Amino acid sequence: MAGCWRAGRPDGVECATNPCGLGELNVTDIVGVLIRVGSPVEPVLGRYYKASIPTLNDQLGSLLGQFKLGLEYLLTRKGALAMSVNQAGGFFRGTDAQPHPNLQLYFNPLSYQIPKNNKASLKPEPYSGFLLCFNPCRPTSRGRIEIASNNPREAALIDPNYLSTQKDIDEVIQGSRLMRKIMQAPALKRITVAEMQPGPVVETDEQMLQYFRENCGSIYHLCGSCAMGTDPQASVVDKHLKVHGLEGLRIVDASVFPNVTSGNTHAAVLMVAEKGADLILQDA
Helix, strand or coil, rough: CCCCCCCCCCCCCCCCCCCCCCCCCCCCCEEEEEEECCCCCCCCCCCCCCCCCHHHHHHHHHHHHHHHHHHHHHHHHHHHHHHCCCCEEEECCCCCCCCCCEEEEEEECCCCCCCCCCCCEEECCCCCEEEEEEECCCCCCCCEEEECCCCCCCEEEEEEECCCCCHHHHHHHHHHHHHHHHHHHHHHCCCCECCCCCCCCCCCCHHHHHHHHHHCCCCCCCCCCCCCCCCCCCCEECCCCECCCCCEECCCCCHCCCCCCCCCCCHHHHHHHHHHHHHHHCEE
């Protein structure tokens, strides 16, 4: 278990090896926040907008609409259910002084709330709405992951330690202001009724940061808990993806990343998997 990372813990687990970088203070994840536009009386989380034109909320908001979209997809492989999660996006500089893009933005032509009940499903909001979202590309905050007990089926203890560096805090404020700037573009202003959350009452840097802390969530780009490196005292696996100090054990997934990628992790994970497969075949 990758979470078996420090000997002497009161878990009833003895570790075969004790690489210093295993799970501790190198877990990296990307957090994002949403902007919602919607009805003034609708309780919302994130930054969402209410639109003056139909969005996917209108199609997905009823069982009949869902049935029509499902039938369209089954018969033609087209329609809303054939679309990707995000319909538009890009990489932006939070300030003119940035040497390269440090923020990723993405747009969805629908709006929804994350249910608090784990068994509940996502549901579009009962109005025409859309989302504008962002996340810092290269967060510098580092968290940790560890096992909760000697039961391998018990969920691990994960502390992402979000927004624990000044750089990450600065980029959250940059991203919040950039989204407001984008929403002032004439093409978007024409179809926007209102910004529902955080709304005009959230204006200062302190308010934006507090809103982000209360509403941000993971984009599921966790990586780095078993980082690759040459020094066994500062890393977990070597360049062949072998765990330092052990024979016959490799780690081949996003946990070997020394740092999170600037964009989505999917392509980088495929690269690691292909390289790992080649290395395993070479030793076969």
